[in-house]
Amino acid sequence: MAEADVSTTEAAELDSDDIVTVATLNDEISAVIDEARELNHDYVVGDASDCREANGHLHFDLVAGDASIHCVVFGVRYKSLNATPDEEMHIAVRGEISYYEAQGSCSLIVEDVVDMGKSEYSQIYAENKQKLAADGLLDDEHKQSLPDLPATVGIVTSADSDARIDAVTAIHDRYPKVTIKIQDANVQGPDALQELMSGVAAFDQDAAVDVIIVTRGGGADKTLRIFNETPLCRVIADTDTPTAVGIGHEDDRTLADEVADYRFMTPTHAGEVVPKRADLDEECSRLAERLDTAYQSAIETKLTASKTALDNAYQSTVASRLQELDASLAHAADRHVEAEIRDLRNRLDTAYKTLEQEKEHEEELEETVEEVRDEAMTEVEAKVARQQRRYKIAIAVLVLVVLGLAALYVI
Amino acid sequence: MTDNTPISDKVDRIETIIEQLEDGEVSLEEAQELREEGKEILAELEATLDVGDSEIIEQ
Numbered sequence: 001m002a003e004a005d006v007s008t009t010e011a012a013e014l015d016s017d018d019i020v021t022v023a024t025l026n027d028e029i030s031a032v033i034d035e036a037r038e039l040n041h042d043y044v045v046g047d048a049s050d051c052r053e054a055n056g057h058l059h060f061d062l063v064a065g066d067a068s069i070h071c072v073v074f075g076v077r078y079k080s081l082n083a084t085p086d087e088e089m090h091i092a093v094r095g096e097i098s099y100y101e102a103q104g105s106c107s108l109i110v111e112d113v114v115d116m117g118k119s120e121y122s123q124i125y126a127e128n129k130q131k132l133a134a135d136g137l138l139d140d141e142h143k144q145s146l147p148d149l150p151a152t153v154g155i156v157t158s159a160d161s162d163a164r165i166d167a168v169t170a171i172h173d174r175y176p177k178v179t180i181k182i183q184d185a186n187v188q189g190p191d192a193l194q195e196l197m198s199g200v201a202a203f204d205q206d207a208a209v210d211v212i213i214v215t216r217g218g219g220a221d222k223t224l225r226i227f228n229e230t231p232l233c234r235v236i237a238d239t240d241t242p243t244a245v246g247i248g249h250e251d252d253r254t255l256a257d258e259v260a261d262y263r264f265m266t267p268t269h270a271g272e273v274v275p276k277r278a279d280l281d282e283e284c285s286r287l288a289e290r291l292d293t294a295y296q297s298a299i300e301t302k303l304t305a306s307k308t309a310l311d312n313a314y315q316s317t318v319a320s321r322l323q324e325l326d327a328s329l330a331h332a333a334d335r336h337v338e339a340e341i342r343d344l345r346n347r348l349d350t351a352y353k354t355l356e357q358e359k360e361h362e363e364e365l366e367e368t369v370e371e372v373r374d375e376a377m378t379e380v381e382a383k384v385a386r387q388q389r390r391y392k393i394a395i396a397v398l399v400l401v402v403l404g405l406a407a408l409y410v411i
Numbered sequence: 412m413t414d415n416t417p418i419s420d421k422v423d424r425i426e427t428i429i430e431q432l433e434d435g436e437v438s439l440e441e442a443q444e445l446r447e448e449g450k451e452i453l454a455e456l457e458a459t460l461d462v463g464d465s466e467i468i469e470q
Binding site for chain 1: 417418419422425426428429432433435437438439442445446449450453456457459460461462463464465466467468469470
């Protein structure tokens with residue numbers, strides 16, 4: 001053992017000289033482990049759990065009952081192993097125990113792995129799954145739909161956990177006004193099973209709760225095993241209220257996930273049980289806008305059709321009326337022309353007759369004129385003759401006178 | 412449509428109304444009736460969305 005650290009400030013206040021720092025203690029533990037040959041065994045047997053790769057190395061836990069130890073296979077040895085550990089394997093591990101002073105933790109530095117068959121827990125898991133499947137609890141037909149919009153969500157989880165904060169935040173981020181009820185339940189440990197089942201059952205009796213969420217954050221596989229227990233799975237599966245379960249990390253799968261009506265990956269994804277309020281508001285706005293547009297379009301289509309029909313009817317009526325008027329006009333024109341022609345013909349006939357009459361009259365007049373002229377000529381001739389006779393008589397008288405006078409004169 | 416009608420059914424009904432209006436095979440009276448029905452369902456939807464009061468109840 002190392003001597004006490006005299007440099008520690010606490011020494012002045014504690015009633016002891018045997019005081020060390022964490023680093024000193026870890027160094028001492030490391031030294032003990034290095035020297036303790038009894039800790040070196042050919043193989044350590046257990047179930048592989050939490051297998052994961054990091055920085056090119058394989059890490060897993062070797063588990064037996066409630067006991068476990070961390071194991072690491074360095075990259076250079078990874079491909080030369082007889083068997084690669086996975087979650088369902090019962091294995092024997094050969095390696096050296098190593099103490100990591102910085103964190104005060106022990107690990108087995110694995111040199112080889114021997115497959116010993118199915119792990120004890122994988123068999124329990126398979127049996128549980130088979131029982132649930134036999135009762136139809138894993139069938140899709142057994143699952144209920146989540147409500148479109150739950151007004152109240154019941155969450156069964158550890159009240160002071162990050163999972164509770166994440167789930168509440170995720171739900172209110174998506175739908176801020178949803179009411180959230182929380183049933184505090186241990187999610188691991190001896191009381192967890194009963195508290196989880198009681199929480200689910202209590203919410204199922206609460207008429208205000210529209211959907212029940214069971215969730216917890218990530219952890220070692222063995223801490224999640226409670227969610228593979230058939231009593232809890234049956235309570236979750238048999239609720240009248242729809243259930244949603246999200247346990248651990250993205251790649252963790254439990255039977256509780258499988259019997260639930262909906263599985264979400266992590267507490268952060270619990271918001272998936274409610275819709276996004278912003279999306280719904282946007283959808284409502286979009287529908288309202290489309291409804292108005294469609295209505296306007298329908299009305300405009302109808303009005304355009306009516307206007308076209310009206311225009312066509314008007315055009316047709318006007319054209320028809322114009323045709324009638326045109327026909328009437330043509331008919332009237334024909335009648336007018338005929339009347340004019342008839343009138344002209346009558347006037348022509350009358351004029352012709354008048355002319356004929358005038359001609360006859362003129363001929364008669366000419367005849368009369370001839371007759372008058374003849375009569376006048378006759379009368380003139382008679383008059384001239386009488387005048388000539390008178391002249392002759394006068395001349396004769398005059399001659400007689402002259403003769404008388406000459407006779408007298410001679411005498 | 413009632414208060415218990417699922418939101419998806421209400422949205423589907425509005426979509427159907429919009430399609431009927433877009434088809435243009437409706438009279439002016441029918442268009443008016445469809446529009447009023449759509450508006451009523453939208454109002455119901457908006458009322459439906461106004462649920463809860465953001466309470467967090469520890470039990």
